[in-house]
Amino acid sequence: MDAALSLDRHGLLGRFDAPVEADYQRWLELHLYPLALAMAYSSLVAWLVTVPAAFLFARDDLNIVLVVVVCWGVNAGGILVGTAWARRNHGRSVVALGTLGIGITAVDSIAILGPAMDADPMVYLAGGLFYGLLAPMTQVPLRQCAFLGVLICGLTATFSLTHPDQHWDVQFTAVFVTCMAGTLGIGLAMAWTAERGNRSIYAAEKTIEHQRTLIRRYAPSTVVSRIEQGDTTVDSPQRRKVTVFFSDVVGFTEMADRVDPEALAAIVNDYLGSLADLIERHGGTLNEFAGDGVMAIFGAPDHLEPADQVRAALAAAQELQRSLPAWSQGWYQHGIVEDAQARIGINTGTLSVGTFGSAVRATYTGIGLQTNIAARVQAQAEPGGILLSNTSWHLVKDTIACEPRGEVMVKGVHFPIELYEPRIPTST
Numbered sequence: 001m002d003a004a005l006s007l008d009r010h011g012l013l014g015r016f017d018a019p020v021e022a023d024y025q026r027w028l029e030l031h032l033y034p035l036a037l038a039m040a041y042s043s044l045v046a047w048l049v050t051v052p053a054a055f056l057f058a059r060d061d062l063n064i065v066l067v068v069v070v071c072w073g074v075n076a077g078g079i080l081v082g083t084a085w086a087r088r089n090h091g092r093s094v095v096a097l098g099t100l101g102i103g104i105t106a107v108d109s110i111a112i113l114g115p116a117m118d119a120d121p122m123v124y125l126a127g128g129l130f131y132g133l134l135a136p137m138t139q140v141p142l143r144q145c146a147f148l149g150v151l152i153c154g155l156t157a158t159f160s161l162t163h164p165d166q167h168w169d170v171q172f173t174a175v176f177v178t179c180m181a182g183t184l185g186i187g188l189a190m191a192w193t194a195e196r197g198n199r200s201i202y203a204a205e206k207t208i209e210h211q212r213t214l215i216r217r218y219a220p221s222t223v224v225s226r227i228e229q230g231d232t233t234v235d236s237p238q239r240r241k242v243t244v245f246f247s248d249v250v251g252f253t254e255m256a257d258r259v260d261p262e263a264l265a266a267i268v269n270d271y272l273g274s275l276a277d278l279i280e281r282h283g284g285t286l287n288e289f290a291g292d293g294v295m296a297i298f299g300a301p302d303h304l305e306p307a308d309q310v311r312a313a314l315a316a317a318q319e320l321q322r323s324l325p326a327w328s329q330g331w332y333q334h335g336i337v338e339d340a341q342a343r344i345g346i347n348t349g350t351l352s353v354g355t356f357g358s359a360v361r362a363t364y365t366g367i368g369l370q371t372n373i374a375a376r377v378q379a380q381a382e383p384g385g386i387l388l389s390n391t392s393w394h395l396v397k398d399t400i401a402c403e404p405r406g407e408v409m410v411k412g413v414h415f416p417i418e419l420y421e422p423r424i425p426t427s428t
Contacts, residue, residue, distance in 0.1 A: 007203045013142060013192070014199045024202050025095075031198065032139060033091035036098050040083045043105070047075040054117070063116040070108045070116075078104060099144040102134060103151055110155040127156065132183025133190070139198065145191035149183045222285050222301055223364045234301050234364060237354030242299035242366060243309035243392060244351070244374035245284060247275070247320060247344045249293075250383040255336050263334035274327055275320065282316040287365040295374075297366050300353040307395040310348060310388070314400065314422060317344040317386045345378025347389040373417060376410035380419060390418035 006017055016024055050071045054062060082097045109127045132152045140148070156179060212224065223234050249271070256264050275294055276286050283304065284296040296316075298309040320342060328340035349370030355362045373389055381387040393402055401423040407416040 007206060009199060009203070014196055016199075024199065026092075027202050027205075028141070028198060029091045029094045032098070033086065033094050035139070036086065036091075036094045037083060039098075040079050040101070043101075044076055044079045047071045047079070050113075066116045067113060070112050075105060075108055095141065095144065099140055099148065102140070102148055106148070106152045107155060110152070127152075129179045129182045132179070133187045139194045140191060142188065142191045142195050146184075146188055149187055153180055153183050221280055226301055235355045237352045237356065238300075239350060240300050240353045240366075241306055241348070241350050242297045242353060242370075243306070243313045243346060243348040244366065244371055245279070245294075245296040245298065245313045245316065245344070245346055246374045246378035247294050247317070247342050248378060249324075250341045250343060252340070255338075255340075259335040267331050267334055267336065270330065271327060274323070278319055278323070279316050282312045282319070284312065284316055285364070287363070295365070295371070297351075297353065300366065301364075306348055307399075310346065310392045310395045311400070313346045313392075314386070314388075314396070317346065320344065321384055321386065341383040343378050343381035343383060344386045345374050345376070345381055345389075346386070346392050347374035347377055348392040348395060349373065369413070372412050373410070376408075376413065377417065377419065380405075380408055380410075386422055388420045388422060390420065393418070393420040 007020060009016060015021055048071070051064075051068050054064060054067050078101060082101055086092070086094045086097060106127070114123060114127070132149050157176065212228070226234050256267075259267070272289055272294070279286050279294075279296045282298075283302070284298045285300060285302075286294065286296045288295040296313075298304060298313045299306070304312065321344070324342055325339040328336060328338075331340075347370055349368070351366035351368040351370050353364075353366040355364050356367065357363055377387050377389050387405065388396075388402065396402075402420040403423060405419040405421050407418050409416055
C-alpha cells in the first residue's frame, strides 16, 4: 500500500477512505475465503443428506419432489456454482456470494421446505434464529448481516403467522421476541464487533507491512527476512567465504556538479533503487552505498557455493552494464546529457560477515582485506568493464572464458593482484 494513503477510520464502523476501503474489502474476501469454503462444503453435505432423510423419516404425503428440487437442485447446485466461482477468482466476491447463499438458504428453509414438510411453526422461528446468527458468526459485514436479519425475521413471522393452525399465544410471543432479539440484536452486535475487529486487524497488518518496507530501506532484505523469522545469526560476525561486488559510475561527481540538489537526489535514488533490485534478483546482499558506489556480497547471509557466488556476481555485473545506458537516458531531463558507464570489480575471499556498529546504529556488511581488494579491482576496470581478481577467476575459469589483464599493486595490499576480464557481452 502507498505510504501516502491514510489508515484513519471514520464513522460507526470505522470505514477507511475510498482507496484503502477498496483494498480492505479485497483483504476481507481473502480473509474469509477459507472459512467460507469450509462452511460451503459442510452445508453441501447437509443439503445432500436432507433428501434421503426425508424419504426415511417424513410422512407419506410429503411433497418429496419439492424437497428434492430445493435441496439438490437449488441449494446444493448453488453451493457448487458459488465455490467454483470463488476458487476460479481467488476468493473474489466471496462476501457477496456468502450473503446470497445464506439468504437463499433461509428463504428455502422457511418459505418452501417448512410448508412442504408441514413442519411446526416453531421450527420456522428456530430456523430464523439459526440463520440470523449464522451470518455474524461467519463475519459477514454489518450491512449484509442487517439485510439478512430483516429478511429472515420477516420470513419467519410471515410464514409462521400464516400457518393455518397457528394462533398467537404467550409461548409463540416469547419465542418470536427471542428470535427477533437474537437475529436483529445479538446477531447485529456480533457482526458490528466482528467488522470493527477485522478493520483493526487490517489496519495493524498494513501498518506492520509499511514498517517492514521502511526497514528494508535501511537493511538488506535477506537480513530483514531472517530477523523476522527469529534468526539471530546475522547479528554475530561470522567467518565466511564470500564474493564481494563493487561498482562505481564513471565521472559521476562531474555529472552531479552540473545539476541542482533536487535533481541529483532523484538521479541517485533512481539509480540506487534499480541497482538494489538488480543485485537482490541475482541473490546478492546489498551492503553499502557510498555516493554512486555500491558494495554487495554474494554468499551471505544465505549460503552459496563459491563458484556460484562468482557466477551470480558476474550475471549481476553483466545486467548492470547492459542496463545502465538505458537507465541514464531517464536522467536527461535533469541535465545529464551522456550515457553513464560503470566500473565493476569482483573478488572472492574470506571476510568477517555480520552486523557491525553500536546499539544505536549498526549495519550488516563484510570487513577484511578482501573487501579492500574488491574495491581496488574495481578501480582498475575500464569504463563499462568488469574485472575479476585471480581468486574469483580460479573458481569459474573452466566455465567462463576470461582474458588476463596483468598484475597490479594496489594501495593497502602488499602483494600483486592478478586481474582477469570475462568475455561476457555487456551490451546488446
